[in-house]
Amino acid sequence: MDRLTALRVFVEVADRGSLTRAADGLDMSTAMVSRYLATLEDWFGARLLHRTTRKLSLTDAGQAALPACRQMLDLSEEAAHLAAQRSREPTGQLRVTTSSSFADAQLTAALVAFQQQHPQVEIVLSVGDKAADLVGERVDLAVRLTNTLDPAMITRPLARCRSILCASPAYLALHGTPQSLEDLQQHPCVAHAFGIGRQYRFVRGSEVIEVPVSWNFHTNETAVLRRAVLSGAGIGMLPTYYVGDDLRAGRLVQLLPDEEPEVLGIHAIYLSRQHQPLALRLLVDFLATRFGGEVAPWDKALAA
Template sequence: MDRLTAARVFVEVAERGSFTQTAARLEMSQAMVSRYLAAMEGWVGARLLHRTTRRITLTDAGQAVLSSCRQLLELADDVEHIAGNRNREPEGKLRVATSSSFAEAQLTTAVVDFQRLHARVQVELLVADRPVDLVEDRIDLAVRITNSLDPAIVARPLAQCRSVLCASPDYLAQDGQPAGIEALNAHRFVTNSFGAGAHYRFRYRGQTVDVPANGMLFTNETAILRRAVLAGAGLGMLPTYYVGDDLRTGRLVRVLADFEPEPLGIHAVYLSRRHRPLALQLLLDFLAQRFGGDVAPWDRNML
């Protein structure tokens, strides 16, 4: 049997955790999926999957082989991409998901600029405050801000997300600028309902400092958090990609600048390196160039 196809079947099963979904994705029968997997295990000389009626998991050998199979398929796809896409114009529709704040502040403009270069590519931009399911929601690409990624998906780093602890000038005029990290206990906070919530982690002189926050107003939406901080409700932790202009114009003031909040990675995530439409590959490259570099573009005149 074709070993390249067997590797493709194995990776699909590992990523989807389902023989049924793999068969549908590769347009083959479940019996053929089983035969390719058996052939793969025969070539490797080890069992690659634990199969029960409820779930499919990788064995230790399967974990070791998975990375090599992905590299093999990526190389094969690169060859196909070079040979077949030299003169093709990208087209089709991409479903892209991210948080509402990143979409509003950065991604929407980037997508519009991308479409100016590739007018035949349609983009459906979906926003959600929690990670979407790439399979169930049929997402081609998601931009996620996190330091904890699902190992079953492919991630391409785009930039770092820095945050600032900040407040409005009116709030600081009334309650005072905190003189040190201990003084935060006396201040009110506007906090996120999930994620870090009422607990922040800072880096200071090479060490990590954990600080509880006295949350008085909670929200699951970054835009509401920003609006409450601007209105003087208290201190808030906000990403620089979203409040850069507020900081530059003085509408918000950074608090305890020597204490750097823990940065998060901004990643483009997708299900597989294989069978990527040309439009998706070009969008990945465009976003990596747009947001990449040692310092994210929205931070370059703030450091």
């Protein structure tokens, strides 16, 4: 049985001097009051009340326990009040994780903008392309770019991650510009080490087309992949959220614009909807508003 309720029953009985009056005040049956008192006596290992047909009084143990019981009830009410205050005012620390490229290009600025609205929220942002263990690493929120979701996690879509084939003007001047997907096999390509093998994936209607290519440079970091493509290592497939400035400035050239690379989802991932801190709930809503819509904001800027 609930020990906190048992404490409340004991204090009520001591104040009213009667099981019946305590039952009325607590909106319980007298039998239930008796059961709570028995539970409390078992917990304390001592008899708390002398009971006769005419009189009820505290034992020595009951007299000694009563002030402590009142204090525990006061502390529980104070804790509930503090919890209610925290649920209305976003405070505390949020541990967030995402890929380093998305953190650099989009998420860091978004988190700073969120903190400007809620300055009492502390953000701890960790980056890496490997999926974090939310439980083991005590992560509150993961922002992941994937089409493979763990059904044990709670997820919310934030945006779509489009990619483009691109190369540097210097590379194209030396090696020519591919005119078809088949032409890609004649060019060296730069690959992400966590990719899906020696192939690029494109979408035509409802069909996914896998195009075999030859890698000549591998990396596990999107920033390094971008730098290799800028340096003329070959053709690369890079997310639009990361290379918009390069395309607008002419440092990179989009290739085969009529071909659509496979699109990934950008998802907010967390452990539970129950007892969710207000700061986390507000952050997820904020990111969904900032990044959401039919077209992601970085793709709108690129189109403009």
